[in-house]
Amino acid sequence: MRAAILEANRRRPTAGKQALRLSEERFRLLVESVRDYAIFMLDPQGRVMSWNSGAELIKGYTADEVLGQHISIFYPAEKLRAGWPTQELEIAKAVGRFEDEGWRVRKDGSRFWANVVITALFDDGGTLDGFAKITRDLTQRRKIEALEESSRRMNDFLAMLAHELRNPLAPMSNAIQLLLSGKYDRQLVEWCSRVLDRQVKQLHRLVADLLDAHRITSGKIPLSRKTLDVRRIVEMAADSSRSLLAERRLHLDLPAEPVAVDGDGARLLQVFSNLIGNAVKFTSPVGVIECSVDSDRAFASIRVRDNGIGMPPHLLAVAFEPFTQGDPSLDRSDAGLGLGLAVVRRLVEMHDGTVRATSEGEGRGSEIHIRLPLADPRAIAGDTVSPGLEQLGRSGGLRILIVEDNRDSADSMAAILRMLGHEVSVAYDSGAALALAGDFAPDGALLDIGLPDVNGYELAMQLKALPGGADVALFALTGYGQDEDRRRAAEAGFARHFTKPVDIAELASAIEAECASRP
Numbered sequence: 001m002r003a004a005i006l007e008a009n010r011r012r013p014t015a016g017k018q019a020l021r022l023s024e025e026r027f028r029l030l031v032e033s034v035r036d037y038a039i040f041m042l043d044p045q046g047r048v049m050s051w052n053s054g055a056e057l058i059k060g061y062t063a064d065e066v067l068g069q070h071i072s073i074f075y076p077a078e079k080l081r082a083g084w085p086t087q088e089l090e091i092a093k094a095v096g097r098f099e100d101e102g103w104r105v106r107k108d109g110s111r112f113w114a115n116v117v118i119t120a121l122f123d124d125g126g127t128l129d130g131f132a133k134i135t136r137d138l139t140q141r142r143k144i145e146a147l148e149e150s151s152r153r154m155n156d157f158l159a160m161l162a163h164e165l166r167n168p169l170a171p172m173s174n175a176i177q178l179l180l181s182g183k184y185d186r187q188l189v190e191w192c193s194r195v196l197d198r199q200v201k202q203l204h205r206l207v208a209d210l211l212d213a214h215r216i217t218s219g220k221i222p223l224s225r226k227t228l229d230v231r232r233i234v235e236m237a238a239d240s241s242r243s244l245l246a247e248r249r250l251h252l253d254l255p256a257e258p259v260a261v262d263g264d265g266a267r268l269l270q271v272f273s274n275l276i277g278n279a280v281k282f283t284s285p286v287g288v289i290e291c292s293v294d295s296d297r298a299f300a301s302i303r304v305r306d307n308g309i310g311m312p313p314h315l316l317a318v319a320f321e322p323f324t325q326g327d328p329s330l331d332r333s334d335a336g337l338g339l340g341l342a343v344v345r346r347l348v349e350m351h352d353g354t355v356r357a358t359s360e361g362e363g364r365g366s367e368i369h370i371r372l373p374l375a376d377p378r379a380i381a382g383d384t385v386s387p388g389l390e391q392l393g394r395s396g397g398l399r400i401l402i403v404e405d406n407r408d409s410a411d412s413m414a415a416i417l418r419m420l421g422h423e424v425s426v427a428y429d430s431g432a433a434l435a436l437a438g439d440f441a442p443d444g445a446l447l448d449i450g451l452p453d454v455n456g457y458e459l460a461m462q463l464k465a466l467p468g469g470a471d472v473a474l475f476a477l478t479g480y481g482q483d484e485d486r487r488r489a490a491e492a493g494f495a496r497h498f499t500k501p502v503d504i505a506e507l508a509s510a511i512e513a514e515c516a517s518r519p
Helices: 002-033 053-059 077-081 084-095 139-181 186-217 230-240 265-281 340-350 407-419 430-440 456-465 483-491 504-516
Strands: 038-042 097-105 111-122 128-137 226-229 249-253 260-263 288-295 299-306 354-359 366-373 399-403 423-427 444-448 473-478 496-499
Touching (some): 038 053, 084 097, 084 128, 111 139, 226 230, 226 265, 230 249, 230 260, 230 299, 260 265, 265 299, 265 366, 340 354, 399 430, 423 430, 444 456, 473 483, 473 504, 496 504
Parallel strands (some): 249 288, 399 444, 444 473, 473 496
Antiparallel strands (some): 097 111, 299 366, 354 366
C-alpha cells in the first residue's frame, strides 16, 4: 500500500506537466486559428517571435517571411520618421499596455486602418520578457464611418445651401411684388432696383463660390500672372467692400513704395475682397477692420484683422476646410457656404504663398495673414480695368441676333443692347433663328447653348452655312462654363464663350471688338 502511494505521488508531477502542456497546446492552436485578429509575440527589442493565421491574412506575410523581423516593417514612412514603433514599445513597457488606431502597411505596400493593442510581458522577477501584440483591420469600418460623416456633412451643406439661396430670393420676391402692384413712385422703383441688384449679386456670389471651390481645388483655373503692385489690389478690394461696411470702420495701412508680386490680379482681388468681406460679416456694426501691407526681403505680407467674434481653437484648426462654419445656429443672416477661406487658401498656394489664421479666442477678433513671394517692382504692369456699362455709351450701328428660349433673358438682353444703340432681333428657338437670319443679316449673334430643339453648337454651324454666315461673329451664352464647354464652343465657330450671368460691359466690349474685325 505504502509503495502504491509513493508511486502515485511520484507520477503526479508528470501528470501535471502533461496537463500544462496540453493546455498550452490548446491555447496555441486557438491563437493560430484566429483569423479576424493578427496575434503575435515580440521579443524585448520588437522582433516578431510568433505569427498566427490572422496575422498572415491581415498583413500578407507568411511566418517564414516575418519571424525575426522588426515590427517597423508594418509602419508607413511618416510613422517611421516619427520613431513611432519604438515609442509604442516604450509606452507599453512603462505602463504595461498601449493602444492606438492608425495606418499600417501590408506586405504589398497597401495601407489599412488598424486598431493595435500591445501588452508588455514580464517574468516573475519583473524583467521584460517581450510583448504580445494584437492588430485588427478596421478599414471597412473606417470607410463606413467616413461615408456616414460625408453624408452628414452633405445633408448639413444642402440645408445650408437652401437657406442661403432663400435669403436673397425673399427680398427679390418682395421687390418684384411691389413693382407689379402698380402703386409706386420713382423713389420706390429706385429702392426696388437696388434691392434686386444687391440680391442678384449675392446669388451670383453663392454660385461663383461653389464653382470656384470645385475648379480651384481641382486645379482647373489657370492663372494669368504678371507683376503687380499688391497695394493697388488691396485698395481695390477695400473700395469694392465699402458698401458692406455700414458703420464699421476700415483702416488701410499701406507703405509708400510699391510692393511687387507675381500674380493674377483678378484672383488676388478675389482673395482680399473675400477676407475683407469675411471680416465685415463677423464684426459688429460698429466694429473695426484693419488691412495692412508690408514686406521683408523676400515676401509681401498682407494682414486683415478685425475685432469681431473671433475663432475658438477647434475652429482655427479647420478654418480653411470647405464648408466650415463657425456657428451652426439658426441666426445666419449672411453666413455664406463656408467656402471662402478654402478658396483663399488654394489661390494663395497657387501663387506660391502661405496663409494662416490666428485668434485669441471667441469675442477677441481674428487675423488672416498672407505671405506672397516678392517680385521686381520695376516690372509692375499697368492697370487694366474693364469699362463699366455707363462708360460704353451708345456705340450703335450693329445688327445683333439673340437666340434664347428663356424669353425673360432674351428680351432683357435685347433691351440692354438696344439701349446701347444696336439693332436687335430676337428668336426663341433655332428654327425661328434660321428664318430670321437670312433677311436680318446680323453682324453678330448671341446663342444660348441649351436650346430645346437644336443645341447652340449645331445652330452655330447651321448659321455659318448660310450665305454670308461665315462673317457673323458668334457668342455663346450658357450656364456651362467648364473647359470642355469652351473647347466645344471654339470648335463650333464661336468667337467668345460667356457663362451666365454675363458681365454686360464685357459682353458689349467683345461684341464691338469682334464685329469690328469682320468684313
